[in-house]
Amino acid sequence: MSERYSFSLTTFSPSGKLVQIEYALAAVAAGAPSVGIKASNGVVLATEKKQKSILYDENSMHKIEMITKNVGMVYSGMGPDYRVLIKSARKLAQQYYLAYQEHIPTAQIVQRIANVMQEYTQSGGVRPFGVSLLIAGWDEDEERPYLYQCDPSGAYFAWKATAMGKNYVNGKTFLEKRYSENLELEDAVHTAILTLKESFEGQMTEDNIEIGICNQDGFRRLNPTEVKDYLASVQ
């Protein structure tokens, strides 16, 4: 954090809005689409990972990342800001584990991350994060899945299914029609791919999308072979 400015750069406008946060949300809405669906026995996260050139080595970097063995997340917006939040989230999760000898519940890590994001809207010399996060987790005690969204403002929402990034309105409308309470994880992955397909330009392959699932076995990112199988059943 900058030591120079002691005053916040995020200030209120006469209409009562924090324009920096509005602009941050605009940055998110311009980012690559990402989708999250909570099934009865797990959560699926999916995102588009289109690279601007074929020279990019797609498998060296990932958008869907693990925070702890039972929580993972994905983003829409600015990649560099996301990396800062991943590092922060992982550290917070470990601190919780050291203090309580318990793996951090999803709601707790979401609150902590959201708190970090809020700090950057009220601290000196910093700007809000240009990302919205989708956090998927499995609660061991309650034996149920959770899906949360964290916004640049620090607000967080629990969702059954949601879409972020480009064309998120269409994505959400699509999900409203397709979502049902007793969706199983397999069907949820299928639905997530279809939702991404709505706003996808070109051919969807296992190298330009990423899928992560979270169930009672924990969180994991699907490897390209598994993604290919799911895509084959969609096509």
Next chain:
Amino acid sequence: MGADTRATEDTIVADKNCSKIHYIAPNIYCCGAGTAADTEMTTNMISSQIELHRLNTGRTPRVCTANRLLKQFLFRYHGYISAALVLGGVDTTGSYLYSIHPHGSTDKLPYVTMGSGSLAAMAVFEDGFKAEMEKEEAMKLVRDAIAAGIFNDLGSGSNVDLCIITKDKVEYLRPYDEANLKGVRQGNYRYKKGTTAVLKKEVVKSMFEVVKTQVKTTKPESMDTT
């Protein structure tokens, strides 16, 4: 790796079955001797740091990394953190065994012992160790070394715990050998009723003298409405 299960407070046994083989990572475990709180907290802390490192790098953690983190932490406290550790594990570069002393010095060796029973255990190792031992042989040797400590050192006792780490899996055998089970009483030592003959029975009523009699009426207290 092996350990006994006795935790002492000077000359008193505080815990007859404590767990001294601590988890660091799925492929790395650490035995701790010295102050129980120090070994527990230190290994927990380094386990957390290794987990963070694992998430950030996306790789299985290396034993040498855990070694570095532990020694740098202990050196910072100049021996005031009384943790003498035996760190072992298997990673992509091979299998490793380290002994870590409270001041922060480490040794990478084929066999190590730490703690009050370390001399007894080392004596067994020096006699029985051979290079490239088979798993069963090695398990027996470690068990015998810990047993030497259990039976000859007052600071060690109870059971033998073993932890075998290989490339594919970890066997956490707790207990591996319960060498000090409480004995079962051989006979019934209760005396039958009537063993002691009753010669005389005398019943004496204890006399109380009335000193003072006071009669009081109990009326309900008025409510405090202030």
